Amino acid sequence: MSIESPFASLLAAIPVESDEVTVLGSTTRFWSYGSPDAPFTIVIAHGYRGEHHGIEPIIAQLPGIRFVSPDLPGFGESTPLTDVPHSVAGYAAWLTAFVDTLGLTGRAIILGHSFGTIVGANAVVDGLTTPAVIMVNPIATSGLRGPRKLATKVTVAYYELASKLPAKLGHRLLNSWFVVQFMSSSMTKTRERSLRRWIHNEHHTYFSRYANRDVVVEGFRASISTDVSAFAARITVPTLLVAAARDDITPVAAQFELERMMPNATLRVLADVGHLIHYEVPALAAEAITSFLDDLPQP
Template identity: 25%
Template sequence: MSSTELPPALATTVTPKASAVRVAAGERLRSVGLPGITLSVRSRPPARAGLPPALYVHGLGGSSQNWSSLMTQLDGLVDNEALDLPGFGDSPPPDDGNYSVTGHARAVIRYLDAASRGPVHLFGNSLGGAVATRVSAVRPDLVRTLTLVSPALPEIRAQRTAWPTALLSVPGVARLFTRLTKDWSAEQRVRGVMALCYGNPNRVTPEAFRDAVEELERRLALPYFWDAMTRSSRGLVDAYTLGGQHGLWRQAERVLAPTLLVYGGRDQLVGYRMAQRAARSFRDSRLLSLPEAGHVAMMEYPDVVATAFRELLADTDELTSSAAVGAGS
C-alpha cells in the first residue's frame, strides 16, 4: 500500500453545517467527521438520481466556494460536491498538523473511501491540482476522469509573480508579512489576490467581491489561518523537490484517467509554458488553452470550462452513460 493510500474509514459522521460561510442558492454545506480530520463539504442536490459523482478540490488559500460557478454549469450532468481541505474554508486543521500534498491527498482519499463515491470525476485547481494528480496516481480506482485547472506541478523556473507564495514556506516569513501588512484592509488584500489570480479582475462582479471580502475577514480571524497557509505552501515546495516515483511529474505519467488540462495565458502563478509538458505527461489528455484567463479559469470562464468538460465526457463515452442514466431514472 502506498504511503498516500489509506484503508476505508471505520466511521463517518455527517451533520448539517451552521457557520458564517456563504452558501449560494441551491447549495448545501455539511460537516463530515472522519478519523483525524473533519471536512466541510459543499454540494448541490443532483438534478436527478443516478448521476455520476464529481468532487472538486481547491487551491492554496481557496475554498470550496471557488467551484460554485462551475458546479452550477454542470448541474444535470454530474452529482456535485466540493470539499474544503483541512485548515481551509470551513474545515478545521487536521489532528496531525500534516499539510503536505500527501496529507491533503490522504484527506481526499479518506473522504471518498468513507462516502463510497468513487470513481468520481475529479477536479483540482493549483494546489488542488497537485493533490488530485497524486490521488489519481495512487488510487486509480477512485477516479473516472481528471480535470486540472492550472495545476501546481513543479517548474524549474517559476515566474517572479509566484515567488511570494513560495516564500511563505520559509520559516518566519508569514509572521513578518503579517506584521508588515497589519494595517491592510480586507478589501485591499482581496484586490491584491484578484489581481494576482484573475486574467481580468474586472470580470469579478461587485457581489462576488463583497463575498470574498467577508470570507477573508472571517478567515483572518481564525487562529490557524496563517499556519495552514504556511505549512501548505511548504508542503507544496517540498513536493516539488521529490524525485523518483513520488515526484509529481512521475505520478502524472501514471494517471490512467482521461484528463482535461486547463491553462490560462495570463496565469501569474503557474507558467503557461507548462501546458505542453503537462499534455505530454498525462497519457490520455486534452488541452484547453485560454489566452485571456488567469489562475482560476473555472471562476473566470466557468461556461468555457464546462463545455470542455462535456466534450471530455463525449470523447470518453461518459456523456452517453450519464444520459442513459437520466433516461432510465
C-alpha cells in the same frame, strides 16, 4: 460590502445540501450539488486558501452533474488535520479517505483547481481509484520556475515572515487587506469592471477563512513543494487539463509539456484568462468538461 455573484441565479436552480464527516482528524464540511441520480459525480479539491464557494461558478453551469465540494482541512469550515501533516501527501491521503468515507471510490471523478490539482494527482498515484480526472489551472511546473519568479520569491519570503512573527502579528500580516487586494488584482485578467469587483470581493470574503496561522503557512509550503508533473506519467485514467493562456503561475508551454507526459490527457487552453478560470470564464470551463464527459463511458 456584499456583491451578488453574476452566477447566482443559475446556482439557485441547483439543489444543495451540506454535511460533515470526520476524516484523518479533520471535521470536514462538504456541500453536495445536484441530484444523487446524476450520471456523473465529481468530487472537488479546491485551490490554496480557497474553499468550496470558489468552484460554484462552474457548478452553476452544469446542473446535470452531481458535485461534492468539501472545504480542504484547515480552510473554510473544515477543521485542520490531526492524523497527517498539512503536506501534499497528507492532503492526498485525506482526499482518498474522504472519497472512501462517502462510498464514492471508483465512481467519483476527481476535479482539482490549482493546488487541488497537485493534491488530486498525488491521491490518484497513491491509489485513489477514479474513472477520470479533471484539472483546472493545473500546476504543471513549480511556481519557483514559473513566469513570475521574483514575485514567487517575494511570496515565499512573506509566508516565512508570517511564520516567524508572533501568532497575532503573523495572522494580521496574512490577512492584510492590501496583500489580498494585490494578489487579486494581479491574477484577475478580465477588463469587465463589475466582474473584477465581484472577484475582488470573493477574495476578500473567502481568502482568509483558515483555521490558524500555522495551517496556512504549512499549506503554502505544500503548494510550492511539488507540482503535477511529478505524478503525471503515472496517471493513466482519462484526464482533462483546462489551462489558461495568461496564467501567471504556470506558463502555457508547461501545460503542453504536461499533456505530453500524461498517457491519456486532453488539453484545452482558454485564451484571455489567467489563473482564475473558475471566476472569469466558468462557462468555457463547463463546455470543456461537458465535452470531456461526453467522451467517457457512462458509469
